[in-house]
Amino acid sequence: AQSVTQPDIHITVSEGASLELRCNYSYGATPYLFWYVQSPGQGLQLLLKYFSGDTLVQGIKGFEAEFKRSQSSFNLRKPSVHWSDAAEYFCAVGASSNTGKLIFGQGTTLQVKP
Amino acid sequence: SAVISQKPSRDICQRGTSLTIQCQVDSQVTMMFWYRQQPGQSLTLIATANQGSEATYESGFVIDKFPISRPNLTFSTLTVSNMSPEDSSIYLCSVEAANTGELFFGEGSRLTVL
Numbered sequence: 001a002q003s004v005t006q007p008d009i010h011i012t013v014s015e016g017a018s019l020e021l022r023c024n025y026s027y028g029a030t031p032y033l034f035w036y037v038q039s040p041g042q043g044l045q046l047l048l049k050y051f052s053g054d055t056l057v058q059g060i061k062g063f064e065a066e067f068k069r070s071q072s073s074f075n076l077r078k079p080s081v082h083w084s085d086a087a088e089y090f091c092a093v094g095a096s097s098n099t100g101k102l103i104f105g106q107g108t109t110l111q112v113k114p
Numbered sequence: 115s116a117v118i119s120q121k122p123s124r125d126i127c128q129r130g131t132s133l134t135i136q137c138q139v140d141s142q143v144t145m146m147f148w149y150r151q152q153p154g155q156s157l158t159l160i161a162t163a164n165q166g167s168e169a170t171y172e173s174g175f176v177i178d179k180f181p182i183s184r185p186n187l188t189f190s191t192l193t194v195s196n197m198s199p200e201d202s203s204i205y206l207c208s209v210e211a212a213n214t215g216e217l218f219f220g221e222g223s224r225l226t227v228l
Contacts (some may be wrong), residue, residue, distance in 0.1 A: 032215040043118075043206065043221035044157075051215070090156065094215050100147040100208065101172075102217060104156040 002027050004093050006105035013081050014113045021076040021108050023091030033074040034092040034102065035065055044090065050074065061085070086112045116141055116209050118220035126226045132195045135223045137207030142187035147217065148180070151204040160205075163190045197227045 005024045013019055025031060032051050036044040048059025055067040065076045074091060088109050092102040117140040127133050137146060148160040160180055161171040169182040183191045194201050204222040211218065 034216070036219075041221075044217075044219040046216060046218075049216055092157075100145055100162055100210050100217060101159050102157075104158075106156045 002093065002103050004091050004103050004105035006089075006091055006108050008108050009106065010109045010111070012111040012113060015083050016080050019076075019078045019081045019085070019110070021089050021091075021110070023074045023076065023105060025072050025074065025091070025093045027072075027093050029095065032094045033065075033067060034094070035059065035063070035074070035076050036090045036092060036104075037061075037087050038090065038107075039087040047076070047089075081110075081112055083112045083114065086110055115211070116143070116218045118207055118209060118218060120205075120207055120220040120223050122223055123221065124224040124226075126228060127197050128228055129198055131197055132193055133197065133225060134191050134193045135205050135207075137190045137192070137220055139188045139209055143209045144187070145210065146184065146190045147208045147210070148182065148190075148192045149206040149208060149219075151206060151222070153202065157206065160192070194225065197225070199227045201225065202227045 003026045007022050034049045035047040037047050038044050047063045048057050050057050050067045058064050063078050067074050088107045090107045091105040094102040119138045121136045146163045149157045151157045159172050160175045161169045163169045163182045163184040165184045165187050181193045204224045206222045207220040208217045
């Protein structure tokens with residue numbers, strides 16, 4: 001069955017520290033992979049996506065993610081976290097285009113300590 | 115990108131009543147998608163709304179409970195019928211960027227059913 005697992009429900013890091021949010025997926029075909037961020041009271045915003053090509057993808061707000069097929073992972077990283085990064089982060093996997101059906105992980109809540 | 119507006123942004127409803135959520139997109143799109151995010155949970159696709167045809171529902175969701183309209187290429191509504199407290203969720207409208215698999219989301223409609 002297709003699924004996305006975010007093992008960490010809640011993560012707390014200090015401002016300025018590095019961040020890695022884990023995402024593992026189970027998918028029968030070559031997946032499209034996404035990371036979204038949801039700030040309190042806001043909709044979801046796309047941080048980055050992987051479709052093909054270079055396995056290290058750059059996104060907005062200084063985030064990057066690396067696709068590792070052998071590990072079925074797509075972990076999100078940021079070298080230095082800012083207080084404004086506190087939010088909920090969702091990893092998602094989808095098939096090809098024109099389906100609108102993304103399978104989302106349970107989400108990781110990021111808290112940033114001053 | 116697409117700008118998606120949803121109304122209402124939030125509402126408190128009584129058990130047994132129905133509420134219609136509106137979704138307006140600033141460009142014409144073939145398919146619109148409705149997702150549900152239950153408290154503390156991830157996002158789950160409810161249905162796909164195509165203009166000029168009946169919506170396609172995912173497993174576990176039925177038209178009687180979540181009737182959808184799609185009168186034109188920029189607008190859709192989702193009705194949550196005969197609500198119970200279990201329907202308390204954020205309902206999100208989304209559209210896909212052309213041929214990319216990337217979804218854009220509205221800010222969501224947060225429903226609380228008492």
